[in-house]
Amino acid sequence: MSNLTMTRRILAGLVLGLPLTLGAQAQDYPSKDLVHIMPWSAGGGTDTVMRTFMNFAEQQLGVGINTQNITGAQSGIGTLRLMKARPDGYTIGSLTWDSLITVPYYELVPGYSTEELAYLGSVTVHPTALVVSADSPWKTLQEFIDAAKAAPGELSISNVGSGGVWHLPALDFANEAGIEVQHIPYPDGSGPQREALLSGETDAASLSVSAAYPAIEAGQARVLAVMGDERDEAAPDVPTFKELGYDVVWGGFRVIAAPAGIAPEHSQRLQEAFAAVFEMPEFQARAEETGMGAVWMDGEATAAYLETAQERAFALMDNLVEQGLLEK
Template structure:
């Protein structure tokens, strides 16, 4: 029997919606892929692998982490955006994914609206790190030296325009100094090599990134841009204790494609929260110098929007001053 085209379309839509609802109710039905948009062996990679391995115990399927480097996380973000929105592809967002990439327009069409945020699991302030044999014993000592020799003290950053670059610009502005900037794209590994072989006098990144070198006695932190003492590094004072107001750092947020069913998001959030609260994760995380910092899906979405608004305004102002290129 002939049916009007609209009726046929309506039936097709109903079948699609029904199938999607059934898939969401059965989620997960196959292995879950977790995209880390940075290289293997870095701080983000290690943390995501640790919590994912624990979360897998609460899921009826296996999980696997895939490193997709490039474009300050833009390459991995593109794959996350294009993934089937069924909850079986999850991605790890860091500062650059939330702030740098959208502000600089590095990935056309990308915004947080293209994703659903599942949870925030860590907060990791930036820090100033020097070789263990450095003449600088305190951040004030480094600032005083920079005032005596403007533009001569060398600092290693991961990328121009990145979070660490913004941290440095704000430090220079607050302290009234200028450093010689040398960029080392590709994460913390090139920074470590540059610091150890004497190419730079200090680096700006997280203490967690340099935890092995600090523990081995090859490097030490002068200050962490936070208002709280990092228990894993009791000899590194927070910025507020060192007389600085600057607070800046990264984080790890888990996300899925925007049209992922809420039921799948809830399942993932529950599994990762259980993993986050586990004794294994809570005891391990401070050992790598990172603070646990949970926000669920609803809370992290609001936090991310507010973070973007604040930092975009700061970056626009620095761009107007010619200190940052957009």
């Protein structure tokens, strides 16, 4: 056998063996528990929803997913930790509007770049809601507006951070309705925000229906209106702001990401597992019970969705800055 023939056979064997090696690596992954970075406080809406999702994802992956709450800078500290983690497929994180829009817009965290993220999929997409406590005097959005007009600057609406996902909708709403209200931030998340509403510390809260769902289900709070193009499936009897004559459409999302540089086969394995969660009857039942607004998009679709959301949000934020309604 000539040396040339021998070389060709060796090269052919290497080429044919390569997919088998990659396939074996993919089958071996994951071989240990994953770390799930949660950049919001324990007990809040995002923490509760994403812990629930990760519990189901554990069943699909066959390993544990250990959640770590790393808060601060409107989710920027935890998200930066995710960006800087080893891209070995064993660190993932849950991200929200603030992580991908507020923090980069205001440059809240040095060394922060969304280019350092690889998106794995979405879990929820939902409209902003205006929520009041059950014992408040306002039964409708118009009643709240009338009260605000009667006492300019006295009523308060809470959010989870100035310039963030829930603050901006409240600003836009106040501008559209011609009212002056106080905007009170609770940067540790929707858990403290919800408690402030129920204790009477604030008059209303700008947040998602899913974040308010425990209080709504317990009869402690009610939704006056939602900022979607259509009514929220979790609150079908609640009108949209548009129905009531206020052209205010805002919403949030919860997505999963990994550090940029994650191996394609690891990304694919995770996306397949996360997509499979949405096919589980137990998850669908849980999603309906909690009103989490479950919506699945794969990594590519999520990236396109977020690019559009960021462009739209930045334009609206620039407009609010020009009007003097928002500081940058």
